[in-house]
Amino acid sequence: MARTPSSFTQLLRRPSSKILQNPKQPIRNIAHDNNEDKPLHSTDIVNQICATIRSKPRWENTLLSDFPNLSFLDSTLLNQVFTHQKNVLFSIRLLHWLRSQFGYSPDQSTCCLIFNSLVEHKAANAAKGFLELTKFVPDQAGIESYVRCLCESGMVEDALQVFDEMSKRGVCPLLETWNCVLQGCVKDGCTDVVWRLYGEMMELGVDVDVHTVGCLIQAFCLEKNVSKGYELFRQMLDDGFVPNKVCFDKLVFEFILDRKYSRVSALLHIMIAKGVNPDIYTYQQVIHALCLRRMQREGLRIFNDLKDRGYAPDRIMYTTMIHGLCKIKWLGEARKLWFEMIQKGIKPNIYTYNTLLYGYFKIGDVENALNLYKEMQDKGYSETLVAYNTMISGLCSHGRTTLAYQLFNQMSRNNVSKDVVTYNSMIRGFCNDGKLTEGLNLLRELVDHGLQPSSASYGPLIEKLYEMKRIDEVKTLWNEMQEKGVEPASVCINDDVVIGLSNEGYVTAGIYWLAYTVKNRFIPRQETFENLIGVLSQKDMLDVGQIALGHMFKIGYIPSFRLDAVSLT
């Protein structure tokens, strides 16, 4: 059985022609869906009204004069117009126009017609707005379609609200609807809701199916409880069911993250045996997971192997591989793939550009990064949150704080909202430049904007203030951090500063750090532990010292000092 990542492609056969194509289908544009179905009770007038609405951009200004003798409140006529008018967004516009012109409010049958059409066309937002506007109450089937429509459009919170109301009224939804909501929750990463809903299903005695269990497997994967997910997966197979392909892919991904390569091989074998062939989605996940585990070399081998076997990597596959290579600073290989994809006719998109931009900064090639950013500006890719964040962080890492701050200020002018990453990057930049006041101001601004600060918001400021011996200010910041429940992640908060603060009498810092370390079972340096225990011992905080010592033993560190010397026994 294959057990190493690079042998994962051994089972591959040449892909069928459909796999060679980009599997993404173009999204149907409802704004151009002009199927000329015959109206139910066809009249020329209906056709003319619809044609006018479709062809005149500002028909609202002329519709009355275009049809001077028409009674726009004739409900038979309106129903025909709404039926014939296939473009749901135009229907909504017409509805608003009729309201403002004549105070029109649609009757039950018209509401039903428009609402069903909106839901059918997956216009979730418009459907929501329509319900709010008209106070229309759809029938049971309508509500269920609406819930599914909301889920499929990613509006899971709205869907849950309607869904929960439905259960409160004692109505048991269709299995299809349950599954759709479960899937939506999985997509949103809300596993707690998945378990709650599944519990309700059990209580109501709903017969679940492959899709339901598929969602549970995915939920286990999301919670990093892959062994539980796999158990359920095996159980399904034993019962004679074949789980969704997504489950296979997610399990493969998680097993690679867990470095359980024999499990991955087993899964790939099962897939083929069950007629669920691994495809570029599967291998994209394989490469992504390998790169996350710093196994880019293996990932690249698989990537090339796939090409040799006739698979055509798509844009996402290229982006994933390029990103992996950028992360380990293999910019030469990354650029090779960048040009290769262009040569194959795949244009880099906003993700690919951001990735390469990150790569240039990673190796400190600011010049090429700036050139690429110019290209992004030309393509209209530059004014997004991630592009700005990549630029600001990259520029700050290489001493170009002033330019970074210019971009930072440009964001508000261009109506791009900043997030905690934007602020943290800029704070770090200012601190590196010794511009503490500016950094502190940004921390205030971050909080004022209602964003939740993280340890990376405080870390650089605390470190710099400590370096400058402004201990009182450090204490204030530390307290604020603790009050906001921000954990002192070791990548952001320097251990030596924590111990130093404890040593200077501010033991709170050490205790908070210790609680975080023990809770998350982190493995800090032995030296940090010993220093902390030393401080605690001097301060007669033996109980806390015991906790530190206990955790230290658990990790496997053997204290280099004599225990009786710190009077902890």
Add this chain to the structure above:
DNA sequence: TTAGGGTTAG
């Protein structure tokens, strides 16, 4: 022809 996959700090 179900959809599912990719980008930013420390």
